[in-house]
Amino acid sequence: MSRPTADSSSQYTPALIVRQASPPNLETPFYALDGRITPQPSHYVRSHFPVPPLDAQTWxxxxxxxxxxxxxxxxxxxxxxxxxTLSATMECAGNGRVYLSPRMPGVQWDLGAVGTAEWTGVRLRDVLERAGIQDGALEVILEGADKGTLTDPGRTPGEIRYARSAPLAKAQDDVLLAYAMNGQPLTPDHGFPLRAVVPGWYGMAAVKWLSKLHVTDTPYQGFFQTIDYSYWQQRDGLSPQMIPMTTMQVKAQIARPAPHGSVTAESVFEIMGAAWTGEGEVTKVEVSTDGGEAWADAKFLDPAEPHIWRRWRFDWHTPKQPGRVTLMARATDSAGRTQTPGHDAGRGGYMVNFPLPITVYVKAQES
Structure with a gap:
């Protein structure tokens, strides 16, 4: 019986999928998942405004x-x-949006607005220590050089720069100000000459083209902290309140077979994918080949490490009869968090981490 392997895509570097040409929003073809580190040319790109023309000598x-x-x-x-240098998985908060129904506004990401890279730079805490933090500091605002206007999800008050904040405790922990990606200088699309990398948080926190750090003693209420990249959450028995998005949710995705791909009946197909979580480590991945009725454990290809995905595989004995099959995967992390069915409406078009239904077609063996 045939056995497609996890390395079947390693002979070429696939082109990125253009979700938006300007500003560049480019998606990794997730079916081409191969090594644990995503090559820079294959790593997804998320931009809110045009790439600013920056010069390393004057920046x-x-x-x-x-x-x-x-x-x-x-x-x-x-x-x-x-x-x-640290390795970190970065996922756009809108990754998987195309699986939401009804259709949600925003870039229609499929599975590929996620990647893992090796980042090199200086710790944010070292820069803050050099400046000296005054008493009462609460957050650090990170502002990029990119700027523009938006009308969706809300209208900006004229031209604004992209900015997010991090609590002081996070800023003094593991946030990196990166000038290199996978051992090479950042490219313009990835934030040259400097970008933030916030391990465990969604990619909207990883401000590109970083130009300003501002220490503040009040909560930051900027556009990308409140109007966008925020969600409704109920706390302490009170009515829901809007809070900024931060930590990535636990998630497993199937890379191969690709959505709407085909497999041969009565064969063994190696289902492959990756799983990640924002806090702790992924400890289990389960696969369903019947639309979520039954689940079986997958095998890991990588050791458990914080902030970096674990690739996994599952040997699927395909059905005898041709037809359509729904595959699903779900992950559990070291804190016991697991993926549950259905999307939380309070998240809008973001933080999509329910087990995604991947439709594939079983075809008859060639005679």
Missing amino acids: RLEVGGGVDSVLSLSLEELRAMPSH
């Missing part, structure tokens, strides 16, 4: 607000600071 990172010393750091000065 500066301005650090201000509630600090003892206002800083203006060149790329050369940042490179002279102690460097650190």
Whole structure:
């Protein structure tokens, strides 16, 4: 019997799928998942405004607000600071939006607005320590050089820059200000010359073309913190309140077979995919080949590590009869969080982590 393998896509680098040409929003063909690290040319790209034309010689990172010393750091000065490298899975908060019904506004991502890269740069906490944080600091605002206007999901008050904030505790923990991706300088699409990498958080926190850090003693209420990239959550028995999106939800996705692909009847097909979570580690992946009625454990290809996906495989003995089959995968993490059916309406078009139905077709064996 035939056995397609997990390495069947390793002979070529597939082109990114254009979801929007300008500004560039480009999706990885998730069916081509191969190594644990996504090559830079295959990593998804998310942009809200046009790519700003920045020059490494004149660019500066301005650090201000509630600090003892206002800083203006060149790329050369940042490179002279102690460097650190980390691997992190980054998922766009809207990944999988195409699976929502009714259709939700926003870029219609399929499965490929997610990737894992090796990032090199300086720790945000080292930059903040150099500036000196004043008492009462609550958050650090990260602002990019990209700017523009929007009308969806709300109308911006004229031209704005892309910005998000992180609580001081997170900023002083593992946030990286990266100038290299997979050992190479950042490309313009990926935020050259400097971008934030916020391990465990959705990609909207990873501000690109980073130009300003501002320490504040009040909660940041910017457009991309409140109007966009926020969701309804009920707390303490009160009415739902809007809170900013942060941590990635636990999730498993099927890479192969691809949606609406075909497999041969009475064969063994190696279903392959990846699973990740924002906090802790993925401890289990289960696969269903009957639309969620029954589940069986998949086998991991990678060790458990924080903030980086684990690839997995499952040997599927395909049915004898040709027809349509719905495959699903679900993950559980070290905190016991698991994927449950149905999308939380309070999340709108974001944080899509219910087990996604992947339709494939079983075809008869060739005689």
